[in-house]
Every structure is written in structure tokens, then in C-alpha cells.
Amino acid sequence: MDLGFKGKVALVTGAGSQIGFGKAISLLLAREGCDAVAVTDINLDDAEKTAEALKALGCKSIAVKADVTNKAEVQEMVKKVVAEYGKIDILLNVAGGIMGGGPLEEQKEEIWDKEIALNLKGTILVSQAVLPHMKKQNYGVIVNIGSGSTHMYSHGVGTYAMAKAAVDTFTKQLATAEVKSGIRVNCVAPGPSPTNFIKAPDKQAVIDMLAKEIPMGRGATLEDIANASVFLASDVSSYITGQVLHVSGGSVM
Amino acid sequence: MDLGLEGKVALVTGAGSQIGFGKAICLTLAKEGCDIVVNDIDLGNAQKTADEVKALGRKTIAVKADITRKAEVDAMCKKILAELGRIDILVNNAGGMHLGAPDFIDAKEETWDKDYALNVKGAMFCAQAVIPGMIEHKYGKIVNITSSVAKQAFPRVSTYAMAKSAMYVFTRSLAGMVIKQGINVNSVAPGWGLTNFDPRPHEEIKRGFIPETPRAKETTPQDVANAVAFLASDVSAHVVGQILCVDGGSTMQ
Numbered sequence: 220m221d222l223g224f225k226g227k228v229a230l231v232t233g234a235g236s237q238i239g240f241g242k243a244i245s246l247l248l249a250r251e252g253c254d255a256v257a258v259t260d261i262n263l264d265d266a267e268k269t270a271e272a273l274k275a276l277g278c279k280s281i282a283v284k285a286d287v288t289n290k291a292e293v294q295e296m297v298k299k300v301v302a303e304y305g306k307i308d309i310l311l312n313v314a315g316g317i318m319g320g321g322p323l324e325e326q327k328e329e330i331w332d333k334e335i336a337l338n339l340k341g342t343i344l345v346s347q348a349v350l351p352h353m354k355k356q357n358y359g360v361i362v363n364i365g366s367g368s369t370h371m372y373s374h375g376v377g378t379y380a381m382a383k384a385a386v387d388t389f390t391k392q393l394a395t396a397e398v399k400s401g402i403r404v405n406c407v408a409p410g411p412s413p414t415n416f417i418k419a420p421d422k423q424a425v426i427d428m429l430a431k432e433i434p435m436g437r438g439a440t441l442e443d444i445a446n447a448s449v450f451l452a453s454d455v456s457s458y459i460t461g462q463v464l465h466v467s468g469g470s471v472m
Numbered sequence: 473m474d475l476g477l478e479g480k481v482a483l484v485t486g487a488g489s490q491i492g493f494g495k496a497i498c499l500t501l502a503k504e505g506c507d508i509v510v511n512d513i514d515l516g517n518a519q520k521t522a523d524e525v526k527a528l529g530r531k532t533i534a535v536k537a538d539i540t541r542k543a544e545v546d547a548m549c550k551k552i553l554a555e556l557g558r559i560d561i562l563v564n565n566a567g568g569m570h571l572g573a574p575d576f577i578d579a580k581e582e583t584w585d586k587d588y589a590l591n592v593k594g595a596m597f598c599a600q601a602v603i604p605g606m607i608e609h610k611y612g613k614i615v616n617i618t619s620s621v622a623k624q625a626f627p628r629v630s631t632y633a634m635a636k637s638a639m640y641v642f643t644r645s646l647a648g649m650v651i652k653q654g655i656n657v658n659s660v661a662p663g664w665g666l667t668n669f670d671p672r673p674h675e676e677i678k679r680g681f682i683p684e685t686p687r688a689k690e691t692t693p694q695d696v697a698n699a700v701a702f703l704a705s706d707v708s709a710h711v712v713g714q715i716l717c718v719d720g721g722s723t724m725q
Contacts, residue, residue, distance in 0.1 A: 220473050220504060220701060251473055391724040398686040398721050410710070434651045435712055443710035449473070450702050458663075458695035460686070461724035462717055469651050469712030472644040 222453035224252040228304045229452070230297070232287055232345055233314030234269045235260025238422075239414045240364060240448070241313035242269045243441035247449045248309070249278035257300040257307075259283045260314070279304070287314045287341030297348040306356060309452045310349045312342040312363045312386075317379045317416050331378045338382035343389060346404075350397070357401040362451050363390050364444075365408035367467040383408075387463050394461030403460040405451045410467025412439040435468030475705035478505030481556045482704065483549075485539055485598055486566025487521050488512025492667045493617060494565040495521045496693030497700050499528065504701055506561065507531040509552050513538050513566075531556065539566050539594035549601040558609060559602045561704045564595035564616045569632040569669055576628075584631040591635035592642065599646060603655065612655035613704045616643050617696070620661045620719040636661075640715050647713030658703045658711055663719025665691040686721035 229248050234241030235258070245256045256273050258280060260266035266282035273280035281303050285296035300307060315338045319330040342363055353359025365387050368380035387406055394404040411429045413422035426438035447466045450456055465471040482501045487494030487510045498508045502525045510525065510532060512518035518534035525532040533555055537548040552559055568590045570583045595616055606612025621630070622637035640659065647657035664681045666674045682690050699718045702708050717723055 220475055220698075222473050394721055394724065395686060434648050435710065436652060437710075439710050443708075446473075446707040447711065450707070455698045455702075456718075458687070458689070458691055458718050458720050459699065459716070460721040464711070464716060465714055466708075466710050467712070468710050469647055472647065472713035 220455060222251045222449065222455055224248065224453060225254070227253050227308045228255045228257070228306050229253050229309035229311065230257045230259065230300055230307050230349065231311040231313055232259050232341070234258035235262045235265025236415050237265065237268060238441070239313070240409065240412070240441060240444045241311070242272070243445040244311055244313065244448045245269055245273055246276065247445040248452065249273050249276045251449060251453070253278060253309070255279035255304045257281050257283060257304065259285045259296055261286050287345055288336040290344050293344045293348050297345070297352070301352055307349050307352050308358060308360065310345065310359070310361045311448060311452065312345055312361065314341050315364060317377070319379065320375055320377050323376045326376070334378040335382045338379060339385045339389070342386055346393060350402075353402050354400050359400075359402040360452050361393070361402065361404045362448050363404070363406040364448070365390070365406040365463055367408050367410040367465055367471045369408065370471040390463060391461045398460060403457070405459060405461065406463040407444060407447045407451065408463050408465045408467065408471065409444045410439045410465070410470045412441065412444065414441070433468045433470050437468060439466055439468065473707065475504050475701060475707055477501060477701070477705055480506045480560040481509070481552075481558050482506045482561035482563060483509040483511060483552060483559050483598075483602065484563040484565055485511040485594070488514045488517030489668045490517065490520060491693070492669070493662065493665065493693045493696040494563075495524070496697040497563055497565060498525055500694070500697035500701050501561070501704065502528045502530045502532070504705075505530070507556060509556065509559070510534045511537055511539070511548060511566070539598055540589040542597050545597040545601050553605065559605055560609070560611060561613045561615070562598055562602045563700055563704065564598055564614065566594055567591045567617065567669070569630075569671070571671055572628060572630060574628060587631040587635045591632065592638050595639060596642065603650060606655050607650070607653045610654040612650075614646070614655065614657045615700050615703045616657070616659040617700075618643070618659045618661045618715065620663050620717045620723040622661070623717075623723040643715065644713040651712050656703070656709065656712055658708070658713065659715045660696055660699045660703065661715050661717045661719065662691040662696045663717070663722045665693065665696075667693070685719070689720055691718060691720065
């Protein structure tokens with residue numbers, strides 16, 4: 220199925236991790252024919268590794284360092300990408316992270332602030348910076364990465380899941396606000412996956428343990444998440460907006 | 473994107489209408505390499521769709537069956553297995569809407585029974601008939617075409633919307649039941665389309681409902697077919713029990 224990515228420019232945040240969703244999505248966008256995929260991460264070396272992998276596929280790419288929780292850095296990053304490629308058609312808000320958890324009475328306010336800044340404010344700031352460029356061309360697709368944890372309450376109290384629930388709401392609000400501007404906004408909500416979000420060294424072992432509770436009996440692969448994200452980023456899904464698509468092997472229905 | 477559908481056998485119910493979602497689903501799956509069984513209660517119409525599938529170079533048969541009758545559904549599946557050997561994909565597309573009485577107190581039990589039989593029981597019979605074969609192959613995809621009206625409240629109490637709501641729950645409960653046997657069950661929920669579905673004239677629908685949708689555009693058969701192709705493929709293997717609304721942002725909850 221031709222996803223119609225020819226000539227399109229995409230920006231993927233949090234694309235530095237070499238075992239993360241951001242890189243997998245970037246590579247799939249390139250394979251499906253995107254003209255250029257700009258990758259950003261708080262760690263420039265990592266982002267450059269992803270950019271190299273993209274170039275090896277024959278896709279144009281630049282790596283830009285930015286802390287998505289810092290408005291000035293986000294504005295600067297978007298400016299750089301637009302200066303390089305002239306536009307941004309597709310934005311993938313992948314940057315995020317889990318920092319907190321544990322019993323509520325032991326949790327620190329500082330961690331809440333950081334978790335909410337990274338997972339929610341970062342997504343809003345990048346969208347805000349990219350929006351004028353999409354509006355100018357009356358075309359844009361934003362895909363936010365949410366989380367199945369928004370509907371799984373047995374993992375304790377955590378601002379990560381709360382921030383991701385806010386991302387769901389942001390998705391729907393922005394989708395409604397910009398629907399007449401030719402901009403679609405959707406969200407992919409992954410279930411557990413062996414990325415850096417799992418702190419233990421043997422990530423797959425943790426996923427295999429969690430998999431007992433997943434109806435499908437396995438965790439999400441990077442490809443599972445990339446496939447859904449790229450589907451929603453393409454014009455093949457041009458009538459889909461404001462939706463949260465759970466890719467969690469049936470954990471959330 | 474290679475959806476990996478080459479050589480798969482798909483049964484699409486209610487695919488006789490030449491302006492309906494079912495026909496677009498048949499043609500899209502055929503273009504992706506599926507062999508197609510076209511079902512309809514009207515064999516002449518099903519044959520018209522099958523002729524177009526054939527022109528795309530795929531194997532196809534048209535089969536008449538009233539899906540609200542278990543014996544006819546079972547006979548249809550037996551015929552398909554005899555001729556094509558297997559059913560990998562079932563798209564429960566057949567459905568219909570009775571407008572019913574404007575005033576609830578005048579609503580007729582007969583209309584309720586018809587809406588439930590066509591929109592719920594029919595899909596359940598079809599799923600029941602294909603699942604044993606899918607379990608045998610440890611592979612299957614079931615995509616139920618529902619409707620985003622099940623998320624909305626219209627002035628007329630509609631057993632059609634209630635029936636589609638029941639199909640949401642059927643999708644989720646069946647998904648949880650058969651996922652361990654390698655069968656994915658999901659649903660595509662379209663918004664207003666200009667098909668034969670709504671008995672009112674297209675002009676009335678265009679004036680009355682479509683301008684109120686966020687994008688002021690109707691759901692096209694191709695919009696629905698694209699989403700079905702995604703959910704009928706292994707690209708969405710980790711998507712289980714989901715309701716994907718393809719309604720231009722009419723419903724986001």
C-alpha cells in the first residue's frame with residue numbers, strides 16, 4: 220500500500236535511543252518514502268546515530284539537540300529543521316520518560332514536575348512550535364505517543380500515566396481546534412515494550428513477566444508501534460483525527 | 473508499506489452495493505493481494521463486485537447468503553472452504569439501519585428485532601462459522617464495521633446505534649477470547665457516508681449531517697477500506713480489541 224510519503228518532511232522527537240520507538244518510527248518513515256526525517260534528542264550523539272542510519276537508507280536527515288521541556292530550545296530546533304528542509308509535514312512526539320513511581324507518600328514533587336514537563340509539556344511545546352509551519356501550508360499530521368498505562372491502574376500512582384492521559388486530551392483538543400486547518404492529530408498508545416523505559420538490564424525478562432497479564436501473551440515490539448504510528452502519519456488515514464489507538468495486545472480495549 | 477496480504481483469503485459480507493464500504497474494502501484488499509469472497513443477500517450485486525475483483529487479477533467468488541440466518545451463513549462458509557480452502561480474514565461489513573419512529577413511544581418491536589438481527593446476530597453467526605478454521609490455522613483477522621453513531625446521541629432513539637454499541641462489546645469480548653489462538657479482532661467505526669445505508673436521500677444527508685462534522689466531509693468508502701486493510705494485516709498484529717473511528721473527528725471519546 221503506497222502511504223504517499225513522497226516529498227514529505229517529518230520531525231521525530233526523542234529519536235536518539237537506539238532501542239526506542241523514535242528510531243523505529245524514523246526508519247519506517249524513511250523506508251516508506253519520506254524525503255527527509257529530522258531527528259531530535261536531548262543527547263545529540265544518539266540522535267546522530269539515528270540520522271546516520273536514516274542516511275544509509277537514502278533518506279535526508281539532520282540530528283538536532285533539544286530538550287523538549289525548554290521552549291527556547293524547542294523553538295530553535297524547529298527553526299533549524301525548517302531552515303534545512305523548508306517545511307515540516309509530519310510531527311511525531313515521541314520524547315518521553317518514566318522517572319517516578321513507588322508508594323505515593325514517598326514520592327517527590329520534583330519528580331512529578333519533571334515527569335509532567337517531559338511527557339506533557341514537551342509534547343505541547345513542540346506542537347506549538349511546529350503548528351505555524353503546518354498552518355501556512357494547510358497541511359500537517361501530528362502523532363503523539365501516549366501510553367496504555369492511562370488505562371492500567373494496577374501499576375501504582377504515577378504522574379507518567381497521568382501526563383499521558385493529558386496527552387490523550389491534548390490530542391483531541393488540538394485535533395478539534397485545527398481540523399479546519401488541514402491538520403490531523405492522533406495518538407498511539409503502546410503497551411509495555413523492551414525500551415529504555417524499562418530500567419532493569421534484562422528488559423525482555425521484565426516484558427516477559429508483564430506479558431502474563433497481556434491478552435496476546437507478548438509485549439509490544441518497536442515495529443508494532445512504528446507500524447501504527449506511520450499508518451496514522453500517512454494520508455491513508457486522512458479521515459482519522461482525534462483518535463487514540465491502543466497497540467497493547469489487548470491490555471486496553 | 474507491504475501489508476503482507478498476498479495470497480490471503482478474505483470474506484467481506486454485504487459487499488454487493490456498488491456505492492458501499494464493502495465493495496471498496498474488497499477492491500482494496502484485492503489490490504493488496506487477497507483473494508476475495510464477496511457476500512451479499514443480492515447475488516447479482518455481489519457478482520458485480522466480484523467481477524471488478526477478478527479484473528484486478530485475484531481469485532474471487534460471489535456468494536449469496538442472508539447473514540441473519542445461521543444455516544445460510546454455515547452453508548456459505550462450507551462453500552468457501554470447499555472452493556478456496558481457507559478463510560484468513562472476515563470483514564463483518566453487512567449491516568443496515570431502520571430509521572424507526574420519530575417518537576420513541578411509537579417505536580415497533582419488529583424494527584428492534586430487525587436491527588439486532590442484521591447488525592449484531594449476523595456478525596456473530598459469521599464469526600462463529602469462520603473461527604474454527606482460523607483456530608486450526610492459528611491465524612485469523614476479524615474486522616467488524618461498526619459506526620461512530622454508537623458514541624453519540626441522536627434525537628431518535630435508534631436501535632441501530634444500540635446494536636453497533638453491542639458490536640463494540642462483541643469486538644472486545646471476542647478479541648480477548650481468541651487472541652491466544654492467533655486471531656485478531658478489531659473494529660472500524662465510520663462516520664456518515666453517502667452509501668445506501670441511510671434510507672434518506674443523499675442531498676438531505678449532505679445538508680443535514682455532514683456540515684456538522686468537524687471536517688464537513690463525509691466518510692468515503694476508501695477511508696474505511698484503508699483502515700480495514702491496516703487492521704486485516706499483520707502490520708497491526710499487536711492491535712487487539714480496538715475500535716478505530718474513521719469519522720473525521722465527529723467522535724473522539
